[in-house]
Amino acid sequence: MTAKHMKDPLVCNGAALRKATRRITQLYDTVLAPCGLSVSQRSVLVHIARAGEPTMTELAQSMVLDRSALAHNLKPLQRDGYVVVRRDEADGRSRRVALTELGREKLDEALPLWRSAQDRFEAIYGVDRAAELRLALAEIFSDDFAAAFTRPGARS
Amino acid sequence: MTAKHMKDPLVCNGAALRKATRRITQLYDTVLAPCGLSVSQRSVLVHIARAGEPTMTELAQSMVLDRSALAHNLKPLQRDGYVVVRRDEADGRSRRVALTELGREKLDEALPLWRSAQDRFEAIYGVDRAAELRLALAEIFSDDFAAAFTRPGARS
DNA sequence: CGCATTTGCGTGCATATGCCAATATCAGTC
DNA sequence: GACTGATATTGGCATATGCACGCAAATGCG
Numbered sequence: 001m002t003a004k005h006m007k008d009p010l011v012c013n014g015a016a017l018r019k020a021t022r023r024i025t026q027l028y029d030t031v032l033a034p035c036g037l038s039v040s041q042r043s044v045l046v047h048i049a050r051a052g053e054p055t056m057t058e059l060a061q062s063m064v065l066d067r068s069a070l071a072h073n074l075k076p077l078q079r080d081g082y083v084v085v086r087r088d089e090a091d092g093r094s095r096r097v098a099l100t101e102l103g104r105e106k107l108d109e110a111l112p113l114w115r116s117a118q119d120r121f122e123a124i125y126g127v128d129r130a131a132e133l134r135l136a137l138a139e140i141f142s143d144d145f146a147a148a149f150t151r152p153g154a155r156s
Numbered sequence: 157m158t159a160k161h162m163k164d165p166l167v168c169n170g171a172a173l174r175k176a177t178r179r180i181t182q183l184y185d186t187v188l189a190p191c192g193l194s195v196s197q198r199s200v201l202v203h204i205a206r207a208g209e210p211t212m213t214e215l216a217q218s219m220v221l222d223r224s225a226l227a228h229n230l231k232p233l234q235r236d237g238y239v240v241v242r243r244d245e246a247d248g249r250s251r252r253v254a255l256t257e258l259g260r261e262k263l264d265e266a267l268p269l270w271r272s273a274q275d276r277f278e279a280i281y282g283v284d285r286a287a288e289l290r291l292a293l294a295e296i297f298s299d300d301f302a303a304a305f306t307r308p309g310a311r312s
Numbered sequence: 313c314g315c316a317t318t319t320g321c322g323t324g325c326a327t328a329t330g331c332c333a334a335t336a337t338c339a340g341t342c
Numbered sequence: 343g344a345c346t347g348a349t350a351t352t353g354g355c356a357t358a359t360g361c362a363c364g365c366a367a368a369t370g371c372g
Contacts, residue, residue: 011290012184012195012198012199012202012270012274013180013184013274013277013286013289013290014177014180014181014184014195014199014273015195015199015202016289016290016293016294016297017173017176017177017180017181017293018177018181018195018196018199018358019219019220019221019293019297020173020220020293020296020297021170021173021174021177022220022221022297022359022360023220023296023297023301023302024169024170024173024296024297025170025173025174025359025360026302026359026360027302027305027306028168028169028170029360038327038328039168039170039171039174040174040327040328041327042168043168043170043171043174046168046171055350056350056351057349057350057351063175064175064176064178064179065175065178065328065329065330066178066329066330066331067330067350067351067352068329068330068331068332068351068352068353069328069329069330070329071351071352071353072327072328072329072330073327073328073329075327076326076327088350091337091338091349091350092336092337092338092350093336093337093338093349093350093351094337094349094350094351095350095351114168117170118168118169120305121169121305124301124304124305125295125296125301129292130169133169133172133292134167134169134172136285136289137172137173137175137176138172139281140176140179140180140281141172141175141176141178141179141180145179145280145281146179146182146183148280149183149276149277149280150183174328178329178330181329181330182330185330194357194358196357196358197357211320212320212321212322213319213320213321221358221359221360222359222360222361223320223321223322223360224321224322224323224359224360224361224362225358225359225360226359227321227322227323228322228323228357228358228359228360229357229358229359231357232356232357244320247319247320247367247368248320248366248367248368249319249320249321249366249367249368250319250320250321250367251320251321251322
């Protein structure tokens with residue numbers, strides 16, 4: 001009876017990614033818990049810090065995140081005073097996101113916790129393998145990959 | 157000004173996983189759209205099909221998913237008539253999940269679409285590399301990995 | 313048997329994520 | 343300078359995910 005659903009070589013790449021993400025999110029979140037940030041939230045703050053004062057679209061793009069999802073994710077961070085959003089002076093449509101002083105402090109507070117989680121991960125999985133994995137993932141979430149996936153005809 | 161947040165070698169494994177997952181979910185979902193299932197939903201059905209008639213706990217464990225999250229995820233699938241949940245006869249506390257005939261049909265309908273998405277992925281990323289990646293992810297979401305992460309002292 | 317503990321689930325709440333529609337704004341045209 | 347089309351964001355709706363808590367049922371013990 002529909003044995004094709006059982007063939008294990010047919011494991012979904014998407015499902016595997018989701019499982020790994022759930023697990024790692026859980027593990028990292030537990031380590032980060034003392035500072036009150038989740039991996040997801042810290043990631044938003046890190047990306048803002050890296051970009052300086054990005055617009056919503058820029059930030060969403062750098063995070064490979066839907067714009068509306070980003071808007072939602074920012075709400076708790078605004079409420080807690082870690083980020084501020086204001087209109088761009090040049091373009092009234094755009095909003096620019098910036099860290100507050102409190103946000104920077106929270107990021108500093110989270111750093112050693114995150115470092116600890118990252119170290120634990122790499123102690124088990126291997127530092128080199130982890131770097132390799134991040135590279136592979138970066139390739140997968142790159143715009144080029146999405147473009148190639150969407151337009152099967154295109155060549156790099 | 158807090159230049160440590162800029163050091164790019166310090167890229168979070170968790171954030172990289174999340175980005176890749178968001179991207180792949182998006183790409184696969186678009187391909188799966190015609191059948192009305194998301195990658196996430198198809199994954200639930202596939203896991204049920206594989207397990208036969210698992211309890212909530214068994215299913216959640218196999219999916220590396222929180223039990224309450226699984227309960228939530230099942231609701232749309234129950235509503236649409238793809239799965240049924242009923243009490244276990246032997247243990248009144250347990251519930252067993254099973255595919256309906258409609259669920260099996262939907263899974264069959266989704267198969268070629270999923271295969272297409274999987275093929276596109278592997279055409280770009282490479283069949284062997286994809287298999288390797290799934291293996292790496294399986295290692296990461298394994299219970300052994302979580303145990304080693306949680307108890308840094310333990311040795312395999 | 314009766315009770316304390318353990319186990320399996322569901323619910324409520326909060327965040328995460330994405331789609332679509334509506335709104336506001338900008339840029340180019342006549 | 344009003345009109346048209348493109349762009350940036352928000353809000354509403356639905357699903358995904360996990361934690362804390364409460365409920366029901368099974369299990370162990372005297």
